[in-house]
Amino acid sequence: MQQCPRRTLLGGIGTTITVALAGTSVSATSTDGRVETPSESDFESLFEYLPASLAGEPMQLAATDVDSRLEADEPHSHPVPIPAGHRFDVEAEDVSKTVRVTSHDDGYTQPLVVLTGDVDLEGESESRDAHGVEYDYYERDDLAVAVTDDVALFADEAETLETAFAASTGETEQLLEAESTLSAAFEDRGGADSYSVHLVGDEFHLPAADAEDVEYVVHAETVLDPDTIETQYGLAFVDESAITDELVETLEGEFAYMGTNGDPTATVDGSVVTVTAERDLVAERAIREHDSPGRLRVDREFDLEDDELEIEIGRGDPTPIEDLSLELDDEEYDADIWADGHGKLEEGDTIVIDMDDVEPNLSIRLRHDHELGSSSSGTSILSHFRFEFDYDLESESLSITYADDFPLDGDEVHLAAYEERPRYRPDEDDPEPRTSVQPWEGETLDEGAEATLEDVRPGDEIIVGWKDVSPRDNIGRHRIRPPGTVRFDYDYASETLSATLELEDEEQPAEKYELLVDDEPAATQWASETDTVSSEATIEVADVAVGTDVTVVWGDSDARVGGTRPSPSIELTYDDGTVEHVGGDEPPAAKLEVQAWGEDGHEEMGLDEVIDGNFTEGDSFEIDLEDVHNVSLRYDGHHGVGFARPDQ
Template sequence: MSGSMPQCPRRTLLGGIGTTITVALAGNTVTATDADSTAEGGSAPRELGALQEYLPASAASDEDSIVLSASDFDRRRKADEPYEPRPTTGRFEIEPESVSKQVSVTTYGDEYTRPITVLAGDIQFVDEGDGETREAAGVEYEYYEADDGDGVAAVGDGVVVFATDSGTVEDAFAADAGETDRLLDAEPLLEEATGLYDDIDGYSVQLNDEYRVPGSDDDVEVDYVVRAMTVLGPDTIEMKYGIAFGDESDVTDELVESIESELAYQATKGDPTTEVDGDLVTVTAERDLAAERRVREHDSPGFLRADRDVDPDDDSLEIEIGRGDPTPVEDLTLEVGDEEYDREIWADGHGTLEEGDTIAIDMDDVEPNLSISLTHDHELGSSSSGTTILSRLRFEYDYDPDAETLTVEYADEFPLDGDSVTLAAYDERPAYRPDPDEGSDPHATAQPWTDETVSKGDQATVDGVRAGDTVLVGWDGTSQQDSIGTFRARPPGRVRFEYGYESETLSATIEFEDDGETRPADEYELLVDDEPTDTQWADEYETVTSGTTLEVDDVPVGTDVTVVWGDDARVGSTQTHPSIDLAFDEDEAAIEHAGGDAVPASKLTARVWSEDGTSEIDLADEIDGDFEDGDAVDIDADEVHHVTLRYGERRIVGFARP
């Protein structure tokens, strides 16, 4: 084996030796008796409030909108929620079950940020080693930085603080010590909102005077919005949704109804209740977790599939349900072409639908690019699945680059209304959803089958199709979304490139499908980094045929090389790079250089895909000098799928699999 260092799996921060850090708020340790009282909701607000003292005013001092969130995970875990609540830890790996409580701040200004999160509990995470001991406000803590620089962590006496930078960590300990302003002191509305409801197990408070009340088009000033929850039992969580308005006169019956609609798509026990107290409106409801779990566990009918070959002589088109549990048809809605379809037709006698069943639509309603969607309405809203019928039909194309004409022949069985078919030529392939400001109209169009029914074998010709164009066969339009066929008008020939890594020489060889084809040499031009080379085919040949080669010296690694025909139609392109024959030795669990170029190991990175995920190896850590024929590098991973070898940041120069 070649190499000077033993192979070790790469580890992220907090990703090696297992440690346990126990965090309990000073003076607020929960005993067995306290835990029983917490089940009644008594101590949770006090402990969440203690964590809030670590939130400094600087965390959101310059932001337009603030969201303060808190969660008592110990209490929430007593409820059987469809999705287990998880703490926010950024780039740091911890055991979610070890977190007892959390408070965090999210800000929305020019961008979304989460400047600080504070956790309490028996926090368990894996530590890559000792952190750096630091001190702030008389408190010592261990300081860590994420490998990618995106976030820091501080383990102090009683809390774990995750923040965007070290300054926020220092401010957090200073805020708890009373040596700098706290967020709730600087934002009185936050303090008011967090104390609004008693005995709660979690909340989020949003300050934003631009908040739009659901269902309302009025410009109503809002001081804050509160969403609070209290666990009542394994199957029930009480939800409170409160909005404090800037002006009591804005609170009208219509406005209250629009606020109640916020809970329309939640499974609730009974009807929500609403209380109006001056400028504060509170809607209270009980989440039915058992109903939510039933919805989550139920697989709604979907994955619609229709035969590729549609027989227009059939009375109807059958569409198979590819997945789904039995679901009453009265809970389902079928839309065809964005319009609700008659259930008496599509249900086809079914009382329920499940995987393997079929639905039907009349053949008279079938046309190309027909969108179909099946929607299941349930307690949590709705789930939809869709498909498109006849979105790709068969056409054959014959392109003449010299005459700039394209002959299109219809080669499918389904008859088409010629009035709906348009041939459109674009300079470049249009985007599926183009930007209307970028001007993506076709430069040539034709509707050759107006007032006709297009059948198999019918032909039409469109003029003005330049080499490099993309031609769409459109149905009721000319955009990419309307297309039922696509053709790329390619210039004549293709190019095969060969690169000598050590000599920095490049050869470009023109090849034609017809070995006997001959074309003028001055039609082709070789560009290096978008500039013509000093030597061209026309300098050495009058005509080119298959196998005509042009060689260029002094072409460094990483150079972009392009061959164009005519004005700017691309025939072929490459980026110069070394080439390595990489082999995988299963017996030795190693990759081996089995031929090709000798390349400095400092330029190479191996990426390993295995049962454990992906990992990277810098070959400079394993090989001194060049990675050359016969060298090998150990792979420390279980069940390797494949390995790629990259030169620099992106270019793959080698591939191997067991």
């Protein structure tokens, strides 16, 4: 079940907060086996590599003592916070400390990450020198990496590495020298194991204040023992008058999504307010290990004459009903109804809703509220109904017949035609349909009910909507395909592609079909040779390279009829470890990669390691694997061009 933070005030779960003024500090309670004073985490040697040129707003500067964080038994793992770290096989255990700069000025970029530890990067490198510092230089995709005896630097470009070394040797200004706000923020935290300081911009979202009133936001954490982490959340304001009791109460809500030892404590020092609490990792682990009730199941063939609809719980540990809530279409449902007498809920139990509350596209969500936030599991019922569609190209009309046995309220059913397949994007408004209608107003839809939608064109996406024409509210959909399909044949040796129309009905206007090569009209078209086309009408296009995007579209709407990315085709056989070329194209072996899968793993190699020149009919190679399942050939690393298995 998905877990997410719950941003509610601590007062809502019975926790209070104490406010101390004039710089009163917060220290951890000392018990056996715990650290009374957090140890100093020295990041100064890493900060020296950050040049002032990285300064900007909004931006984030973060530092992590990975060694110290790994001493805590946290319920989730810590990925290595470096770009493309997985591509270099860098594990958290190999890293000691990291410092990283993130820019939010134009999207999200991470121009520089500095780390120390036992890091051994794989791949080819070259020796370089910058400002008297010798280093090994690596490139991986768009990443430039420098490794010295002391540090590894990951940058978005090689020039940033040189500037970083200039900063470390004092030949250019360092970031913390140029940005006194960043320097002050780190000094104020004193010895934490991880820091994250944001210099906020106008678009930065803050839970308690307007961004323009805040200089920076800081989050710091210190491991006290394997089961406890001290965490601090602070805001530095431009004017201390912005700090109010209401603000402090809002800040305390930031700790409502974590288990804490005791009450959080707030300190106000001039224009800086900080809330401190101790994370209870024992409680966090218990919550993470608890399987919240979920995987809701509803029998599709339920009887509308029943008084209640039963919903089965498909998974979950016993959980008190008072910690659970049920939502229908985002509205909380009466627990006296849905709990059905249960004191706890677990896998195999059933909950119920009143049959009078059941309707198409009903969203059902079971939510579990806990100290880490909330977990939820949901489903929807009656979200798809059977409709039959019959399109007439000449009249551009679509006949729709309801083919299901569930009665629908015609006042809630909409028909709409969109010019292209609408895609839901949460940050954008839904597109408007070209045409829509409510043909069954005042009626009840029973099986066999009919309607007609006019002005429908090939390529249109038809939505049968419930209560709205939005694609998100659909209970049925259908795409109007252009007439016919297209068959492609490719001659690898001559780079010639033929496209053949396959039409079921009568002839069609040739001008309606257009062949595009990489989104541009090809030199040869069906309309170049005739006014009308029938089935098996074929055109040829020359100079079509492997991997070219070839598409046939229809009419002004450019509705897709068919498409391909041409590639060679090789027929292979496999016999007792030997793979043989028995027909098809004969490309250069240097273009081909062998991939073989067997019982004990897989094997990859370039075919030119065992075959010189072209891979021609009669050539063969060996596979050194036990119990081979299958062997495939890929062209240029992208296109599958041959396949064989022992039993074919």
